[in-house]
Amino acid sequence: MGKSADLPDLTVRGGLVALESGLQAVDLGIRDGRIVAIGEPGMLPRGGEVVDAKGLHVLPGLVDAHVHVNLALGEFTTRDSFAEASLAAAYGGTTTIVDFAVPGEKETPRDAIERRKEEAAGECYVDYSFHVTVARSLPEEVLAQLPPLIAEGFPTVKAFTVYRDLVMIEIGEVRTLMATLAGHGGLILVHAETASIIERAIAQCVSAGETSPAYHPVSRPPIAELDTVRSVIGFAEETRCPVFFVHLSTGAAPELLRDAHAKGLPVYGETCPQYLILDESLYAEDDGERFVCSPPVRSHGDRLRLWKGLANRSLQMVNTDHCCYDTKQKTLHRDFFPDLPNGLPGVETRLRLLLTEGYAKGRLDLRRLVELTAANPARLLGLYPRKGTIAVGSDADLVLVDLAREGTIRAADLHQATDYTPYEGRPYKGDVVTTICRGVTVVHEGRSVGRRGHGRLLHRKIDHRELAAL
Ligand code: URP
Ligand code: ZN
Ligand code: ZN
Secondary structure, three states: OOOOOOOOOEEEEOOEEEEOOEEEEOEEEEEOOEEEEEEOOOOOOOOOEEEEOOOOEEEEOEEEOOEEOOOEEOOEEOOOOHHHHHHHHHHOOEEEEEEEEOOOOOOOHHHHHHHHHHHHOOOOOOEEEEEEEOOOOOOHHHHHHHHHHHHOOOOEEEEEOOOOOOOOOOHHHHHHHHHHHHOOOOEEEEEOOOHHHHHHHHHHHHHOOOOOHHHHHHHOOHHHHHHHHHHHHHHHHHHOOOEEEOOOOOOHHHHHHHHHHHOOOOEEEEEOHHHHHOOHHHHHOOOHHHHOOOOOOOOHHHHHHHHHHHHOOOOOEEOOOEEOOOHHHHHOOOOOHHHOOOOEOOOOOHHHHHHHHHHOOOOOOHHHHHHHHHHHHHHHHOOOOOOOOOOOOOEOOEEEEEEEEEEEOOHHHOOOOOOOOOOOOOEEEEEEEEEEEOOEEEEEOOEEOOOOOOOOEOOOOOOHHHHHOO
């Protein structure tokens, strides 16, 4: 039987829905993957499938602006495929992931984007896109590739100020890059750590024989992050290029961003669950190597200031920086921290952790949590209002959440392609019940019911009015 022109093909009924105007008891009518109607409970025309959301909160599907899938960086490559990472994301309530097209040794950013498109095609369970990445140097040939890539829907360009010889570019190149991006509607993502500070500190640790993971945070002091953040804010003032500082770890960074906002500068920042929840004392534990990421997780005081930065809008996003190494990779160089793979798995656990540590503990209300994990990443990356909000005309990306459901995080229960989670044994309160991507249920009650290949490549365009709303 053909479907009627006026009827929804899916209705989400009976939930408390996180609309932009606030939480409301409404039903959602969905047709061809988009929200077509929002109505009083029981008042929408009936038709098609019904998802019962009684007793649940309905949030926009989360957008993860910082995911590394199968990242090859130095000696190690993270373990997951696009299929695995996107399914794990769906288990965690995320319906859009944005990965990085990192050029290999002989590749240009254009080559890397084309390769990444091929690798992800037909693989993903949820929607996806890529950040362009510049690596190692910034010749004219590379700069010339950026305007067409921006015009094609890849307007976000990542620069690393550390990881020399692998991906790092010099700080002067960051400035040149920002001038180019500003002139063509682009936005820069910056991994902010000053290499020269870190390289000297690592050398000092090594020559003193201090090579256990306990010295990882010693070798990457807060000033390394703050030094680069300050320089790049200066370049933003000069060039007006919008900046997205990734994985901010220090308590002082949001305060620098706040000062920049007071001057009207377009600088934005994320932090990640690891920086909000984990403590640097973990590096001195027996399994300290499992928590190695760069920048490192820091002190209790830093964590408090990051939470404050999220609440007072100095920081705009919580994404994951998902890097799916396993314990074999993490432990191989456990006696020599400079050779450890950097990064933590987390694409699946973001919402649970934020509901538990943010919402249930009164640090974030639900509206702010939705902004930080869905609306703001969508705004910043040029996906809003298609993604990140529940509104007529938006994609029907939804996560149905039970705020009262409690449990314990265990790697064995997760779907990330690794054998550990940095949050093993942590109790949670608040869990994903159903994840819907463009009107198709991908995960329901802990079961995968979606289709590999359902996820579509998203083309994006930065909208400066949306940046101003952050
Ligand atoms: O330690 C981290 N964050 N590794 C992943 C690559 C990056 O720097 O984002
Ligand atoms: Zn980074
Ligand atoms: Zn990263």
